Every structure is written in structure tokens, then in C-alpha cells.
Amino acid sequence: MDVLGLYNYWIVIVLMMTGFYVVISRGNLIKKVVGLNIFQTSVFILYISMGKIIGGTAPIVAPGVTVYSNPLPHVLILTAIVVGVATTALGLTLIVRIKEAFGTVEESEILQQRDDT
Amino acid sequence: MIAAHLPVLQIVVPLIAAPLCLLLRRGALAWGLALLASWAALAMSVLLLSQVLSDGPVSYALGDWAAPWGIEYRVDSINAFVLLIVSAVGAVILPYARRSVAHEIPAEQHSAFYTAFLLCLTGLLGVAITGDAFNLFVFLEISSLSSYVLIALGRDRRALTAAFQYLVMGTIGATFIVIGIGLLYMVTGTLNMADLAQRLPPLGQNRTVVVAFAFLTIGASLKLALFPLHYWLPNAYTYAPSAVTGFLAATATKVAVYILLRFFFTIFGPEFAIETLTLQHLLVPLAVIAILVCSTVAIFQDNIKRMLAYSSLAQIGYIVLGIGMASPTGLTAGIVHLFNHAMTKGGLFLALGCIFLRVGSVRLESMQGLGRTMPWTMFAFVLGGLSLIGVPLTVGFISKWYLVQAALEQDSWLLAALVLAGSLLAIIYVWRVVEVAYLRPPPAGAAAVREAPLSMLIPTWVLIGASIYFGVDTSLTVGVANKAAVMLLGGAP
């Protein structure tokens, strides 16, 4: 089995697990958003590498070219990237408001304050 | 001409109203526009449902690009039903929202609130109507992002952390769904649901397909808050503004259940999901645990909004139990409970919003004597509670009747007993509220509490009234649910 030939999947898996681990293990809300971004990026790479055909060019009709990469996954993931940007912006906005309301961005300290009140 | 374009207008009318709301700086104008858009959406979903019931599935090719290549909107009996639930709840909650939102949200944010509300409505309707797997993800994110905003508008500062928690969990769920869709695209080369349904069976137990199935199941389960992936839901419902809680509780999880149904039964097909991968061995135990554990946790809550949130988790358990049994009766029970629970829980949360407007708190101890000071609101609450328990003549009874029947069909006395045990637990948590509200006098020296305004009482009673009416006359709800169940199990899209 050609393990190294599928290196793009290895990159995807490593990134995905890294991001997922950061989201789960870190108490700092900013780091959680960073983890979430890494997690989403792995999916972008999954889609982008899916559409690439080795030896194929950009899918624009030109004389003398017969092999094109599949543009659809790239277009799809452009949408997902925009969604990711929106999610990140919203997450960071919430963190700014949380910092103003609780005075901290550490999950453990926020939980403590919630118990007090 | 309009009839032919109904599927797209269903989405575009609330969508076009959203930016217009943003332009209208005055909150009252934005509210009026949102109200018009949501009523138009309701009218269109009623027309669509009647069209589907008389002529069969309706298909609409966006931009006139034919189905497997372009994005197709496809309406059949199951998603016409979900569209009706979502748009009906939206249309009922917007009249209610004006007073409630004016009370709970600063005036300068009103037009933004209605913009987000309309976007959320658009997203939920879009998830239900689309026949394209990736388009489903896009609409899901539109509805999710706007619901994070809506939750964060709650007055309590803990609304912010609840919204953030939901954002993290929701994004993971949605990303799992995209991974699943991507893997399906890899093996089949198509995103159209009907096309996927045709191309997947020949692949059999291809490993990529199985992995895609796993990702989609977990992603959808996160979104619908299936035990043990429910962690985000109680906080989000507790701290969101009252109108938002009512809307999300009645629609968001229902649409997530629809995603699950769509993927399991239409795309992968019952043979693959139930017979090959024996999904029922996963869903049924989780559903039963959700019913028992979450009902029990609900009993110990002093914040009634949180109590109802846990009760929602238990009700989701009933829905998933129905799906997990995968028989026509079980599936009918699950689908009809989508509608029934939307009406009941929507009405209950609206009643709580009325109490919050007048009393300023939804904690148990502040509800003393409300049976006398707010008789109409509390009576609505009691009727909704009876429906949660499953007393005859309410919609809760109908759902449980079919669930128990489905369990008995499979000779599973244990499941039937567990469903009834869930009802017993519901009696306890509903009774706690009734006892405090009716049997204790209003606290001495407290400010006089008036009945809620009519603009909030009427929407509350519309939903509670629906949960009584459809408990007596079940021809529409059970009829459609049964049709949808047969269609889903038949494997035909």
C-alpha cells in the first residue's frame, strides 16, 4: 500500500486532530478559536486536494490542454472558507464581549465567577 | 406564475427581508417587515404542503441548471412538513417578539435582532428545502451563525459564554457534516441527494462511505443535541432572550433531526443504515438514556427555563427513539413528535417569556401565586405541561401512543415501559411548577403582578391551542407523518 503517496490525507488527519485537541484541551477561549480554525483548515485541504488532478491545469479552456482539475470542490470550499471567516469573527467578537463582562478569557476563571453569582 | 416558483420564494422572501431590515434603522419598522416576511413564508409553506400532498414531490432547478449539476430544491412530504413547522413557529413568534424584545434587548439593537432572526429563519427553511448536500451545509451555517448572535443578545452576561460554547460545538458539528459530504463526493462525484441515493447502494460497504456515514451521524447528532452531545443546549436555551428560546427550541433541533432523517433514510437508505450498520443499536439506547437522565435532571432545576431545556433534551430522546425503531409506526411517531413537540415546547417557552416580562425572573420561587395573578399565562403553562406528560387529548399523548405501539409491535415491553417511565418523570417536574404557582399564595409585600399583554398571550395560546387541537384531530399531522415515514422507509426520494 502506498502510504506516502496519500500524504495529503496524512496532512489532513494530523491538522484535524491537532485542531480538535486544541479545542478540547485549552481553557483559553482565544486558543479554542485558533484550534477551531486549524480544524476547519484541515477540511479545506481535504476538499482542495480532492479536486486536484496531477498534471491537470486550472479549469480554463485553452488550446492544447486536455486535463483539467475539478473546480467544483474548490468553489465549494471557498464558501466554507467564508463561513469559517464569519465563524472566527463572531467567535472573537463574543470573546471581546466576554472579556468585558467577566474580565478574563480563561474558561476556568469564568466558571468560577458563574458559581459565585 | 407564483405557484411554479414557490420553492425558491419560500427561501428568498425571508432572505430579501433580512438586509432590508438592516436598512430600516427603526426597530418597529424592521419588526413590521419581518412579520410580513414570516407570514408570507407560512402561507407559502402551506401552499407547498398542499401541492405536495395532491401532486407528489415538487422540484425546482435554481438558475435553470438541471438537477445533478445545478442546485435543486426538492420538496416531498417530509420536508414540506418540516417547512410548515418552522414557518408556522416563526410566524407565531414574531408578533410575540415585539413586546418581549422591547423589554429584553436595547432599542438600538432591534433592527439587528430582526435581521438575525430572519436570517435564522431563512437558514432553517433552506436546510429543509434543499436537495443538494453542500447547499444544506451552507444553510445550516447561516442558521447557526445567526442563532449564535441571537443567543448572545440575552441580558445575562452568561448568555455570552453560552453562545460561545454553542459556537464551538456547533462549528465542530457542521465541520463534521462537511467532512462527511466531502467523502461522499469523493466516492460518488455528486452532491445531489437523489443522485447520491442512486449511486451509493452499488458501493456497498465501501470504507469511505462508512466513514462518511459516521461523520454525518456525529455532526447531525451534535446539532440536534442527542445525549451525550447535548452539553451546549441547556445554557443556550436558558440565557437566550425569551422569544429566541421559544423559536430555537421549536425549530432548530427539529431541523437537525430532519438532517438525520434525510441522510439515514433518503441518501444512505434504510438497508444500509439499519440493516448493514445496525444503527438502531446505537440510537435506541442513547435515546432511552436521554429520556430518563434528562427528565431526572429536569426535576432538580430551580430555573424553569433550564428545566424546560432539559425536558427538550428528553423529548429529543423520544423523537430519536422513534427513528431508531425504524418501523413505519416508530418513524411516524418520531416525525409527528417533531410537530407536536414544536407546538408544545414553543408554547411553554412563550408562556415563560410572559412570566419573565411581568415578574422579571423565571426561577421557581418567584412563581409563587402566579396561578391567581397571571391566570391565562399559567393555564397555558399547565396545558403545555400536560402535553409534555402525554395526557390524552393533547398532542403529547398522540406521540407517545404511537411510540408505545411501535415498541409493542417489536414485542419490546421494556421500551414501552421506559417511555411511560419518562412520562412519570415529566409529571414530577411539571407538578413542581403547578404546586408553586397555584397552591402557594403570592409572596407578601411583592409588587402587584399583572396579566401579560395580549400581543404576547395570543401567540402563546395559538401554540398551546395547536397542541390541544392536534391532539384531538390528528388527521393532518399523523396523516402527513405516516406518508413521510412510508416514503422514507421505501427508499424512494
Place this chain on the structure above:
Amino acid sequence: MQRHLVLRVTTKLLMPFILLFALYVQFHGDFGPGGGFQAGVIFGAGFILYALVYGIKNARLVAPDYVIRVLIAAGLLLYIGVGFAGLFLGGKFLDYNVLASDPVSGQHLGILLVELGVGVTVAATMITVFFAFAARGRDEG
């Protein structure tokens, strides 16, 4: 940033080229790589660079909040409007073929307008996001 003369001058020199490049990416999207998303982000980045160097107050003189707010909505409305135009001209929603006398120029016109809508909304949104973060908790600096 008052004393960083090099930055201030370079920014001023670069601004027209950044905005022009954004417009190139926008309108060349029919024929080559490009389109509304990319163009909108480049256009927004131009404003963000200006705000970073000359201060948010000055940037807001060029792009006041209410204008940006209107632009966000206008881009989306343009997109949906093209969709409705297709519908009223007898086609399906977002059907570009019916927009002009022949399908090919209809497709051209349709995608051009839709991408313009996308570009306007994306640029306005990027600027809003930046202003919202950068101006928060500061004296409208």
C-alpha cells in the same frame, strides 16, 4: 503612526494600486481567476491598511458607518435582485440566460452583477469587522 514617514508615504502611494487591483480582480473574474470574494477582501484590505496607518478616525471619514451598513445590505440586495430579474423575465430564479437577448451575453451580465453584489458586501463586511474590533474600548481613535 504620526512619525513613521515611510509608512505614511508608502501607504498613500499604494492605495490607488490596491483599489485598482481589487477592481481588476473583480471585473476580470469572467475570464480568469478572480471574482467578488477575492476582490472584496482586497478592497477591504486597502481600507484596513489606511486605517492602520492614518487612524480609524480618518478612515471613518471616507467610509462612515451608515454608508458601510447600507453597502452590506445593497450588495446582498443586488444579488437577490438579479435572481428576481431572472424570475420576472420568465426564467427560473437566478436564471442568467433570460437577462439579455442571447444566453451568452445574459450569462456574462448575470455573473458580472452577482459578483459585483458579492464584492460590495464582502468589502463592506471586512471593513465593518475591522472597525468593530479596532475601535472597541477606545476613544473612537
